[in-house]
Amino acid sequence: MNGLAAPGIRACALTLLAAALCGCRQEPAARSASLEGEALAIRIVFGSLPERMPGGENDTAELAALGRRLYFERGLSANGAQSCNDCHRLDGGRAGDDGRPVSPGARGALGRRNSPTVLNAGFQDSQFWDGRAADLTEQAKGPMLNPLEMAMPSAKSVEARLNRSAGYRAAFAEAFPGQPRPVTYDNAARAIAAFERTLISPAPFDRYLKGEPGALSAGQRKGLSRFMNTGCIQCHNGVLVGGGLLERLGIHHPYRNRADQGLYELTRRNEDRYIFKVPMLRNVTRTPPYFHDGRVATLSQAIALMARLQLDTELDQSQAAEIAGFLKALESETHPER
Numbered sequence: 001m002n003g004l005a006a007p008g009i010r011a012c013a014l015t016l017l018a019a020a021l022c023g024c025r026q027e028p029a030a031r032s033a034s035l036e037g038e039a040l041a042i043r044i045v046f047g048s049l050p051e052r053m054p055g056g057e058n059d060t061a062e063l064a065a066l067g068r069r070l071y072f073e074r075g076l077s078a079n080g081a082q083s084c085n086d087c088h089r090l091d092g093g094r095a096g097d098d099g100r101p102v103s104p105g106a107r108g109a110l111g112r113r114n115s116p117t118v119l120n121a122g123f124q125d126s127q128f129w130d131g132r133a134a135d136l137t138e139q140a141k142g143p144m145l146n147p148l149e150m151a152m153p154s155a156k157s158v159e160a161r162l163n164r165s166a167g168y169r170a171a172f173a174e175a176f177p178g179q180p181r182p183v184t185y186d187n188a189a190r191a192i193a194a195f196e197r198t199l200i201s202p203a204p205f206d207r208y209l210k211g212e213p214g215a216l217s218a219g220q221r222k223g224l225s226r227f228m229n230t231g232c233i234q235c236h237n238g239v240l241v242g243g244g245l246l247e248r249l250g251i252h253h254p255y256r257n258r259a260d261q262g263l264y265e266l267t268r269r270n271e272d273r274y275i276f277k278v279p280m281l282r283n284v285t286r287t288p289p290y291f292h293d294g295r296v297a298t299l300s301q302a303i304a305l306m307a308r309l310q311l312d313t314e315l316d317q318s319q320a321a322e323i324a325g326f327l328k329a330l331e332s333e334t335h336p337e338r
Contacts, residue, residue: 101294
């Protein structure tokens with residue numbers, strides 16, 4: 001779904017895009033045709049954001065409502081101090097993250113990796129920075145038992161905590177009808193995942209792809225051309241503009257943080273050293289700081305550094321700013337409030 005377009009198709013897309021962008025002084029009718037060709041080229045590389053996330057075909061309103069409640073439930077942490085929302089905030093105008101380099105857990109200890117946005121996350125091919133969870137349900141199980149995060153001692157302790165509440169017992173029975181013991185750790189994760197699958201947030205870029213040329217400014221279209229021709233689309237493609245690949249960080253030059261070795265820490269295979277998931281770029285302008293360790297403060301810095309590390313390309317400030325301008329068009333136009 002998020003894989004790289006075939007080289008021939010991508011080359012065709014770039015040719016169409018270049019032709020379209022060169023038509024800025026054409027007559028109105030010709031300019032309109034150029035914009036249509038430009039949008040066609042972009043659709044080949046990125047596709048359209050689906051209306052439903054994978055796995056959502058059997059979700060019910062009751063299941064998602066329970067998941068929403070659990071998402072904001074600090075009682076799922078050992079000391080009642082931490083919820084999913086504390087690291088992946090949907091309140092206060094946040095875009096599904098907390099704006100910190102790394103996040104403190106229920107007991108104040110800092111995690112090792114940056115908390116990514118939860119918006120549109122279910123469209124990714126895997127979850128977590130090392131891709132260790134296949135889907136949102138598997139991902140939702142991790143933080144509750146992680147000693148640095150919500151720090152619950154066991155799945156049974158989660159179930160016992162939920163079973164103390166008559167309201168939760170009724171909500172689980174409604175969300176999982178016919179089950180003799182609906183209040184389970186697995187069902188809690190399933191419900192949270194169902195809620196997260198509702199967090200689909202289209203952006204101006206989606207309107208542009210659907211045939212609204214004015215959804216992107218001339219500057220953003222120029223930034224998009226820079227983004228494509230620099231080679232960013234080798235990894236940042238598909239409907240999320242990323243999120244579909246695991247890739248080595250530091251292909252041409254090493255990243256400065258050599259302590260976190262990414263996927264290698266799970267597999268212990270040398271070929272997996274410094275392999276991380278390619279992050280999606282939707283809402284990237286609203287979710288600093290950047291990289292898996294949150295050590296890069298600004299988007300322009302992140303763009304220039306990625307070009308150097310991954311593509312052996314030096315971008316000046318104006319070129320990085322052009323790309324950042326395009327990425328602004330990936331900001332969600334709707335926001336799921338609590």
